[in-house]
Amino acid sequence: MTPLGLPDTIQACLFDLDGVVTKTAVVHAAAWKETFDDFLRGRDGQRPFDKDADYDEYVDGRPRADGVRAFLESRGIHLPEGTPDDPPDAATVHGLGNRKNELLLEKIRTDGVEAYDGTLRYLEAVRAQGLRTAIVSSSANCRDVLRSIGAEHFFDVRIDGVVAAERHLPGKPHPDTFLAAAHDLGVEAAHAAVFEDALAGMDAGRAGHFGYVVGVDRVGQTDALYAHGADTVVQDLAELGGKE
Secondary structure (H helix, E strand, C coil): CCEEECCEEEEEEEEEEEECCCHHHHHHHHHHHHHHHHHHCCCCCCCCCCCHHHHHHHHHHHHHHHHHHHHHHCCCCCCCCCCCCCCCCCHHHHHHHHHHHHHHHHHHHHCCEEEHHHHHHHHHHHHHHCCCCEEEECCCHHHHHHHCCHCCCCCCCECCHHHHHHHHCCCCCHHHHHHHHHHHHHCCHHHEEEECCCCCHHHHHCCCCCCCEEEECCCCCCCHHCCCCCCEEEEHHHHCCCCC
């Protein structure tokens, strides 16, 4: 293993954004809960959205519309797809997704965005060792969030919700966005490491046959991260090393 805590065959590092680089996973969970609880309130017999269990299982790491579909399916609810331009009060898959994004942006504007210091130090070490880097996120707000924390310069490639839509790439748990990042970096998947906190991201790393998959456990789900394909699990990337 290298001083970065990675196999010496690794040439590139592919990082998820929410929960790995930024402390926005909890903000996403709160926005999802408010969105779904408002929607479910008018339906008899439906329990509220669980921002731990339901969030981890159905929406964490997935593109917004995929998260809406997965959660509603778990409750036996089917809505029209609608279109990406649906207003946030529309009773459609895209309408609910747009409502969640509206709430998320409100919370970010109000409270701001914080980065994980351990991740920023690790990124500096990765860059100093000459490894290439990519940010891989389902968020359409990825670039704005990176700019808000002054971290855009850490990444050679960005594959986010905007790029995925342009290229018609399915989101996590499919490996396509990570594979696209490796391709854009000029590195084979076997020589790239994935850094993820979401179970869907673990599944993507395993499905893509990446050289190393690092699970980042911010919420006490170490066993689940291993079960979904992590090679190692840390609570903070600083645990991997990065200092000579």
